[in-house]
Amino acid sequence: MTAIALRDVRLTLGDRVVLDKITLDITAGEFIGVLGPNGAGKTTLMRAILGLVKPSQGEIRILGRPATRGNPAIGYMPQVHGAATLARLNGWDFVASVVDGHRLGLPLMGKAGRAEIERALDRVGARALAQRPLAEISGGERQRLLLAQALIGRPHLLLLDEPLISLDPRHQAEVINLVKSLQRELRITVLFSAHELNPLLGALDRVLYLGSGQAALGTVDEVITGPVLSRLYGSDIEVVRLKGRIFVMSGGHELEGDGHRHDAGSSHSHRHHHAQSGHA
Amino acid sequence: MLDYDFMRHAFAAATIVAVVAGAVGYFLVLRSQTFAGHALAHVGFTGATGAVLIGISPLWGLVLVTLAAGLGMGFMGERLAQRDVAIGLVLALALGLGLLFLHFFTAYATQATALLFGNVLAVDVETVWTLLALGAISLILLAVISRPLLFASLQPELAEAKGVSLRLYSVLFLAIVALTTAECAQIVGVLLVFALMVGPAAAALQLTRAVVAGVLLSALLAVVEAWLGLTLAFYTDWPTSFWITALSVAIYLLANLRWPVAIRS
Ligand SMILES: Nc1ncnc2c1ncn2[C@@H]1O[C@H](COP(=O)(O)OP(=O)(O)OP(=O)(O)O)[C@@H](O)[C@H]1O
Ligand SMILES: [Mg+2]
Numbered sequence: 254m255t256a257i258a259l260r261d262v263r264l265t266l267g268d269r270v271v272l273d274k275i276t277l278d279i280t281a282g283e284f285i286g287v288l289g290p291n292g293a294g295k296t297t298l299m300r301a302i303l304g305l306v307k308p309s310q311g312e313i314r315i316l317g318r319p320a321t322r323g324n325p326a327i328g329y330m331p332q333v334h335g336a337a338t339l340a341r342l343n344g345w346d347f348v349a350s351v352v353d354g355h356r357l358g359l360p361l362m363g364k365a366g367r368a369e370i371e372r373a374l375d376r377v378g379a380r381a382l383a384q385r386p387l388a389e390i391s392g393g394e395r396q397r398l399l400l401a402q403a404l405i406g407r408p409h410l411l412l413l414d415e416p417l418i419s420l421d422p423r424h425q426a427e428v429i430n431l432v433k434s435l436q437r438e439l440r441i442t443v444l445f446s447a448h449e450l451n452p453l454l455g456a457l458d459r460v461l462y463l464g465s466g467q468a469a470l471g472t473v474d475e476v477i478t479g480p481v482l483s484r485l486y487g488s489d490i491e492v493v494r495l496k497g498r499i500f501v502m503s504g505g506h507e508l509e510g511d512g513h514r515h516d517a518g519s520s521h522s523h524r525h526h527h528a529q530s531g532h533a
Numbered sequence: 534m535l536d537y538d539f540m541r542h543a544f545a546a547a548t549i550v551a552v553v554a555g556a557v558g559y560f561l562v563l564r565s566q567t568f569a570g571h572a573l574a575h576v577g578f579t580g581a582t583g584a585v586l587i588g589i590s591p592l593w594g595l596v597l598v599t600l601a602a603g604l605g606m607g608f609m610g611e612r613l614a615q616r617d618v619a620i621g622l623v624l625a626l627a628l629g630l631g632l633l634f635l636h637f638f639t640a641y642a643t644q645a646t647a648l649l650f651g652n653v654l655a656v657d658v659e660t661v662w663t664l665l666a667l668g669a670i671s672l673i674l675l676a677v678i679s680r681p682l683l684f685a686s687l688q689p690e691l692a693e694a695k696g697v698s699l700r701l702y703s704v705l706f707l708a709i710v711a712l713t714t715a716e717c718a719q720i721v722g723v724l725l726v727f728a729l730m731v732g733p734a735a736a737a738l739q740l741t742r743a744v745v746a747g748v749l750l751s752a753l754l755a756v757v758e759a760w761l762g763l764t765l766a767f768y769t770d771w772p773t774s775f776w777i778t779a780l781s782v783a784i785y786l787l788a789n790l791r792w793p794v795a796i797r798s
Contacts, residue, residue, distance in 0.1 A: 303694040323696020331690035343742035347687055350744075354684030355696045357677050360744060386742050402691065 255317070256281040256410055256442040257302060262311035264294065264301050270466055271297045275311070277461070277470045279444075281409070284436050285470075286453045287446035289463030289485070290508070295446040296332055298463065299412045302444075303327060316409060323355060328408030330399045332415045332446075344383035344390070344398045348374065351405045373401040377431060393424035400431065410442045411435070417447050425452050432456070450477065451498050477501070534767050539654050543773070546656045546664050547759035550716045551729060553668040555752030557675060557713040558734035560706065564686045567731050569606060569707060572620045573714045574726040576602040576627035581648045581718070582634040591648060592663065595715040595723075602627065603711030607704030651722030651774045653763070664716055671712045678705055683744060720759070721774045728774075729755055732781030736788035754784055 257279040264272045271294040279285055287295050300306045301313055304322035313320040315327065352366045362370070374380045379397045382390060387398070396416050403411055413432065417425045429445075433456045436443045447453055450460070450473075460476045462469045464485030469476045476482075477499055482490040486503065493500040501508045534540050561570050577599040584594020602623050609619035635645070647655065656664075675682075685692040685702045693699055710730075717726040737751035762777035769776075 300694075305693060322694070325695075327694070329691055329694045331688070331694075333690060334688065341738045341742065342687070342744065342747075346742070346744045350684045350687045351691065351695070353680065354692060355681055358680050359676055360680040360683050402688070 254281040255279070256283070256315070257444075258314040260312045260314075262301070262308045262313055264297050264306055265309040266297060266306070270309075272463065272468065273466045275468045277468065279442060279459075279461075279470075281316075281442050282436070282440050283458045284433065284443045284445065284456055285459055285461050286450065286457040287444055287461045287463070288448070288450055293463040294466070295463060296414055299329070299414055299444065299446070302410075302412060303329060325406050326409045328403035328406065328411045328441075330403045330411075330413045330416060332418070334395075334399065341386065341388065343386050344379065345370065345374075347387055348383060348398060348402050348405065351402050369405060370401075373404040374398075376404055376435065377401045391424075392419050393421075393427065396420065396424075396428055397431070400428075400435075404435070407439075408441065411444070413443065413445045415446050415448070417449070417452065422452070429453060429456050450501075454497070454499070473499070534764065539656075540763070540767060542656045542658060542661050543653045543763055544760065545661045547653055547720050547763055547773075548756055549661070549664045549668045550720045551733075551755035551759040552752045553671050553713050554717050554729040555733045555737075555755030556748050557671060557709055558730040558755070559737060559748045559751040560675070560679075560682060560686065561710060562731060562734040562738055563683075564706070566707075566710070567727070568617065569603075569620055570710055570714060570730050571727060572606075572624040572627075573599045573603055573707075573711050574718060574723040575624060575631075577711075577715055577718055578648060578723045579627045579631035579634060581723070582631060582645070585644060586634055586637055591644070592660065592715065592719060595718055596667065596712065598627075599711035599715045600708060603707035604704055607700070607707040647722070648718065649722045649724050650772065651718065651720050651725060653720045653773050654766075656719065660719065664719060667712055667716055671709050671716070674705070674709050678702060682706055721777055725774050725778050728778040728781040729759070732778075732785050733758060736785045739785075739788040758784065 255278050259275050259277050262272065262275045263270060287298070289295055297306055301308060302315060302320055304320045304324060315324060349362055349366070349370055350360065352362065352369055371380065374383050377397045377400045379394070379401050382394050382398060387395065390398075400413075400416070403413070411432070416428050416432070420428065429452060432443060432445060435441065444461075445453065445457070454473065457473070459471060460473055462476050462482070462485055465487045467485055469481050469485060477492055479490055479492050482492065482501060486508070488503055490508070491502045493502055535544070558570070561567055577595040580594040580598025581591035582594070583598070584591050606619055606623055609622075681692070681697045682702050684695070685697050685699050689699055713730065714726055717729045721728050733754035734751040736754055737747045741747045741750055758777055758780040761780055762773050765771070765776040766773035
């Protein structure tokens, strides 16, 4: 079954055409890594799937139906998270705000609502975490609460916008493993955007690479190649594989900072000052 | 103390306003929109002075103008980044107009002071009923939209994706804030609206991590501050607004000193 289908889609923000002539199908249950440089349109694509950005051309169908705002089948973890003041609240109330959040009324939680929250928190192992104020938990712990929030309402499709941002390699691996287990056990489709390919190599089924308004969807071997990436970057790209890791190079420089990082598996012996490699 | 009519009216009015201000203020602080509340109060001053000039009650001038300004602010900027600019523009225009009205207003100096700093001891029965009606409207409206408002405040991007209109709730909430501001101005005056709207709410946010408990605590603190303020004013003959602001600041400071305890909702 097709989870997400795009037919000749053009996405425009203001006067800027972010993506154009995109046609692709994502099968239900797939784990898709969404990659591409800053501004390539990863967030815009997710917002279009959510029905928040209407295609100026073409059609987007989610689980067989046209994309519309407020689709309960989609769980979403935005790239930017609320205001800083929410840090004064505990995690529980933060996650709870999603339950029936679109319905009018008082934010009082019934039994079913509580059970729903507890189920989502348990799934991501954040039950104890939810009792603590948001301000006092780490970035990785916050990501788990956000993931719990995305799971409220039992979605069939998870859109995760840069869940690895500002996490160290160990916590990156933790989040990836968690999402992978959700995808397997709940059989949900996952779109996982990131700036680095290597940490995701073990988890993803296919890659959706965005750049220059275009998209390439396929297995790592199909997409992460010199010719395909050269087209997406609009410049000469060389792909170097080394010990199971992939480096995307442009004129001798590495793009996206992959190589500066030691990803999960290999990091323990000598994790050092490159852990916070920038890709800004 | 309660043998006097004016004290009974004052207590009734202060209680109504404090409950509403505490509850609405909690969301105001949570949404980091306290500047909006502050600005609306100042705009309200223009409304009240304008109303007196054309011969209608200053309370209605306050209500109408703050409401219009609140709606205007809500429509002008829905994104956080734009809010300050939108509010600043409305505020500048309103203060300009206020200056013009003040120019004609010199004969009514006492009334101007009452508007600026409040005069709760002069509240009559009719005003109490008006406040009760306005307060009920604000509270009911807040109760009706509170769940989506909370969602939109805590996780705007996700709320939008789930079908919550950020603009709609921003506009509705600012309308509620406008009504509340107009009411608060009756008790503590437009310049000191912060004391009832922001002080108790900020203290409550320090004291509890849960939303429902926070709203209730905020309203409770506001009522306590209002009652104590009135009582102290009665026995010291100092202005009520002074006591309420002093208590508001004191409780906020105490809340910050205390080690925060988590209360589950
Ligand atoms: N309101 C807007 N009007 C015009 N252009 C916009 C608007 N919002 C975003 N853009 C542009 O759209 C492009 C796509 O942005 P998007 O946020 O989808 O990229 P992204 O791939 O998620 O980037 P990042 O890796 O930085 O998160 C960017 O070039 C951005 O500058
Ligand atoms: Mg993005």
